[in-house]
Amino acid sequence: MSIPLLEYAPSSQNQRVTSFEIPGDEQPRVYTTDNLLSASEMDVLIVAAYRQVFHEQQMLLNNRQIFLESQLKAGQITVKDFISGLVLSDSFRRLNYDANNNYRFVELCVQRILGRNIYSDREKLAWSIVLATKGLKGFINDLLNSEEYIDNFGDSTVPYQRRRVLPQRSQGELPFERTARYGTDYRDKLPPSMRGYKQSEPFSLQTFLSSSDRDVILWLVASIVFLIASCYFLPMFDLLTKIGPY
Numbered sequence: 001m002s003i004p005l006l007e008y009a010p011s012s013q014n015q016r017v018t019s020f021e022i023p024g025d026e027q028p029r030v031y032t033t034d035n036l037l038s039a040s041e042m043d044v045l046i047v048a049a050y051r052q053v054f055h056e057q058q059m060l061l062n063n064r065q066i067f068l069e070s071q072l073k074a075g076q077i078t079v080k081d082f083i084s085g086l087v088l089s090d091s092f093r094r095l096n097y098d099a100n101n102n103y104r105f106v107e108l109c110v111q112r113i114l115g116r117n118i119y120s121d122r123e124k125l126a127w128s129i130v131l132a133t134k135g136l137k138g139f140i141n142d143l144l145n146s147e148e149y150i151d152n153f154g155d156s157t158v159p160y161q162r163r164r165v166l167p168q169r170s171q172g173e174l175p176f177e178r179t180a181r182y183g184t185d186y187r188d189k190l191p192p193s194m195r196g197y198k199q200s201e202p203f204s205l206q207t208f209l210s211s212s213d214r215d216v217i218l219w220l221v222a223s224i225v226f227l228i229a230s231c232y233f234l235p236m237f238d239l240l241t242k243i244g245p246y
Helices: 039-054 066-073 079-087 090-097 102-114 121-144 147-152 184-188 205-210 214-243
Strands: none
Touching: 039 066, 039 079, 039 090, 039 102, 066 079, 079 102, 079 121, 090 102, 102 121, 102 147
């Protein structure tokens, strides 16, 4: 007997409010098969589905599901079935499910399937219980068959990030397909030498000289300088030895 979904209260997130903005670059583009699509338009829809599910950095040739693509183009499955096949594929499982804990994986799936951020830790816990009791397939089926998914995307629309534009902001939220798939717990497991500097932190010579890995870096720099000098001076030395003394 499966455990029922733990109740959680929706928060006042941006996507739950009716949009009054003028459409622009940060408004979501809707890809759907409700209208008649040409072959090229269907290819664009398929690429949008891969980007939504697999993240921009995971859109690799070996992650393609060619059989699912052919079924979608032939009208044998719906867009919803295609999304389900992508999320349940071995590639998605290996890159996202196997590489994260259940809480982070739940957060990723809510973003990519429901098109919004997680409401709260209670919702994250609720879906984690579903994942632990029903398994990966049961968890994905519950998300795709939820009232929220059906109301927003139905059977024919590719999920998208709903309403990135926020009030009193010049720019919208970072798209989900550009956010890291790993959580902070994975980042904190990295060796100090790999997470000692932040990308936005300016370089400081004093910080560099006091870091624990400075000797290794200085050794690498010295080795590179030696190799460059060898490539430049050794040919000249060989030439001089062949010419001999005047």
